[in-house]
Amino acid sequence: NAGVMQNPRHLVRRRGQEARLRCSPMKGHSHVYWYRQLPEEGLKFMVYLQKENIIDESGMPKERFSAEFPKEGPSILRIQQVVRGDSAAYFCASSPGTATNYGYTFGSGTRLTVV
Amino acid sequence: GENVEQHPSTLSVQEGDSAVIKCTYSDSASNYFPWYKQELGKRPQLIIDIRSNVGEKKDQRIAVTLNKTAKHFSLHITETQPEDSAVYFCAASIDTGFQKLVFGTGTRLLVSP
Numbered sequence: 001n002a003g004v005m006q007n008p009r010h011l012v013r014r015r016g017q018e019a020r021l022r023c024s025p026m027k028g029h030s031h032v033y034w035y036r037q038l039p040e041e042g043l044k045f046m047v048y049l050q051k052e053n054i055i056d057e058s059g060m061p062k063e064r065f066s067a068e069f070p071k072e073g074p075s076i077l078r079i080q081q082v083v084r085g086d087s088a089a090y091f092c093a094s095s096p097g098t099a100t101n102y103g104y105t106f107g108s109g110t111r112l113t114v115v
Numbered sequence: 116g117e118n119v120e121q122h123p124s125t126l127s128v129q130e131g132d133s134a135v136i137k138c139t140y141s142d143s144a145s146n147y148f149p150w151y152k153q154e155l156g157k158r159p160q161l162i163i164d165i166r167s168n169v170g171e172k173k174d175q176r177i178a179v180t181l182n183k184t185a186k187h188f189s190l191h192i193t194e195t196q197p198e199d200s201a202v203y204f205c206a207a208s209i210d211t212g213f214q215k216l217v218f219g220t221g222t223r224l225l226v227s228p
Contacts, residue, residue, distance in 0.1 A: 106158045
């Protein structure tokens with residue numbers, strides 16, 4: 001089991017560019033969660049998706065951020081027109097179901113640096 | 116919404132000592148409380164969790180206690196070792212149909228040899 005795979009591990013973008021972060025859940029997992037960790041802070045929930053559906057995006061900034069989890073392929077977190085404040089580590093987690101019987105397994109994260 | 120506070124923010128102990136990290140939560144509906152360990156530049160890793168129907172759980176040198184009345188839970192590490200040095204995060208989750216974890220701000224634990 002390869003675990004939750006995220007790529008790229010490190011991403012550098014200039015202000016105004018777009019950032020695309022990818023997350024492949026563990027085999028058999030159809031639920032994906034994205035969290036953001038600002039430097040020296042805890043993780044903050046962004047969005048929860050199931051295949052082809054956004055279930056809860058209450059933690060997503062209203063503008064520039066979007067997420068998808070298509071029927072085929074990885075989940076994508078997309079940040080348009082990046083700004084310095086978007087610099088953070090973005091972690092994805094997956095679970096096989098919705099009940100709180102499973103601890104999250106996080107991927108290794110994508111560290112976004114906006115210059 | 117749920118709010119989780121974590122103390123202390125930093126904790127320095129000598130190897131072999133015990134370490135205790137405390138968290139409080141605000142929403143009495145929270146029913147799942149995991150603890151994560153994060154080493155520098157790495158992903159958070161689940162080390163232990165507890166559910167609201169249990170008061171204490173132990174796994175070798177690590178234990179977690181939960182006081183639902185007071186709405187606080189604690190992580191206890193005994194016989195600390197230098198490799199325990201990391202940032203530890205507590206979290207709380209309400210079962211609203213899916214896991215939506217609210218994290219504390221973290222405790223940086225330093226174990227000196």
